[in-house]
Amino acid sequence: MISIVGMPGLSKTTLARKLYNDPYITHYFHIRAWTYASQLPRKTDMLLDILRSVNVVFTDEFKNMTNEKLGEKLYKQLKGKRYIIVIDDLWDIGVWVDLKMYFPNDNNGSKVMLISRLKEVVMHALPDCHPHCLLFLTEEESWELLQQKVFQNESCPPELIEIGMQIMKNCGGLPLAIVVTAGFLARDNKAQESWKQLAQSVSSYIISDPNQYLDTLALSYNHLPRQLKPCFLYLGAFAEDEEIPV
Numbered sequence: 001m002i003s004i005v006g007m008p009g010l011s012k013t014t015l016a017r018k019l020y021n022d023p024y025i026t027h028y029f030h031i032r033a034w035t036y037a038s039q040l041p042r043k044t045d046m047l048l049d050i051l052r053s054v055n056v057v058f059t060d061e062f063k064n065m066t067n068e069k070l071g072e073k074l075y076k077q078l079k080g081k082r083y084i085i086v087i088d089d090l091w092d093i094g095v096w097v098d099l100k101m102y103f104p105n106d107n108n109g110s111k112v113m114l115i116s117r118l119k120e121v122v123m124h125a126l127p128d129c130h131p132h133c134l135l136f137l138t139e140e141e142s143w144e145l146l147q148q149k150v151f152q153n154e155s156c157p158p159e160l161i162e163i164g165m166q167i168m169k170n171c172g173g174l175p176l177a178i179v180v181t182a183g184f185l186a187r188d189n190k191a192q193e194s195w196k197q198l199a200q201s202v203s204s205y206i207i208s209d210p211n212q213y214l215d216t217l218a219l220s221y222n223h224l225p226r227q228l229k230p231c232f233l234y235l236g237a238f239a240e241d242e243e244i245p246v
């Protein structure tokens with residue numbers, strides 16, 4: 001069992017995805033499956049997500065199966081195989097309690113990874129497992145990420161370094177804040193004046209009050225071109241992590 005814990009935007013999913021797609025991991029495990037829990041009840045969908053990754057041929061009979069039957073099918077498919085299953089965005093211990101019986105423990109190196117914003121949920125779900133609590137980025141790491149996102153492979157022009165560093169500090173080491181901010185900086189004309197304006201809107205209290213990071217996200221919306229604003233709002237009709245069929 002592995003768990004990753006941290007506030008929104010601290011790069012839990014990014015880290016887990018990187019591991020999940022690492023060539024060593026894809027080679028080592030016979031089965032890899034990724035699902036997410038979210039705040040909505042989606043136990044059936046979670047079982048189906050995992051079953052799909054197990055290469056079960058889907059027939060109509062799946063549609064009418066109870067969760068117990070789906071779970072039994074999953075257990076049989078996983079039995080004896082070395083698997084890794086990631087459950088992202090876990091909010092409720094009940095989801096884990098309901099699912100864990102379908103993951104056989106054959107002592108063969110299989111892994112289940114739980115990802116949550118809530119440390120207490122993970123501690124409750126896995127009392128014997130020390131959660132991997134992500135840290136904020138250091139100033140060096142933040143500056144490197146900001147520069148990489150704004151200038152790609154080029155380095156920051158000397159006249160923007162001081163103001164750029166100030167903006168970076170105001171992001172409080174939160175990767176999401178850095179990436180969102182870098183988006184504006186890259187789009188703006190990279191002039192000192194417009195960077196100064198942005199430095200004022202990205203305020204340094206992002207981290208001191210966790211709810212304030214939403215202000216940073218609001219900037220994403222406010223800076224969108226007019227025709228894209230309704231598109232962005234339309235996405236609000238979908239639940240977090242939901243797939244959008246096109």
Ligand SMILES: Nc1ncnc2c1ncn2[C@@H]1O[C@H](COP(=O)(O)OP(=O)(O)OP(=O)(O)O)[C@@H](O)[C@H]1O
Pocket residue numbers: 006007008009010011012013014015089117145175176179
């Ligand atoms: N080290 C990094 N380098 C580049 N981009 C990053 C890095 N870490 C995070 N990001 C970006 O920051 C954003 C937030 O990261 P992510 O979605 O992984 O956070 P999270 O901890 O899973 O948040 P949530 O609790 O909302 O699910 C993403 O857009 C991601 O691409």
Ligand SMILES: [Mg+2]
Pocket residue numbers: 012013014088089
């Ligand atoms: Mg996430």
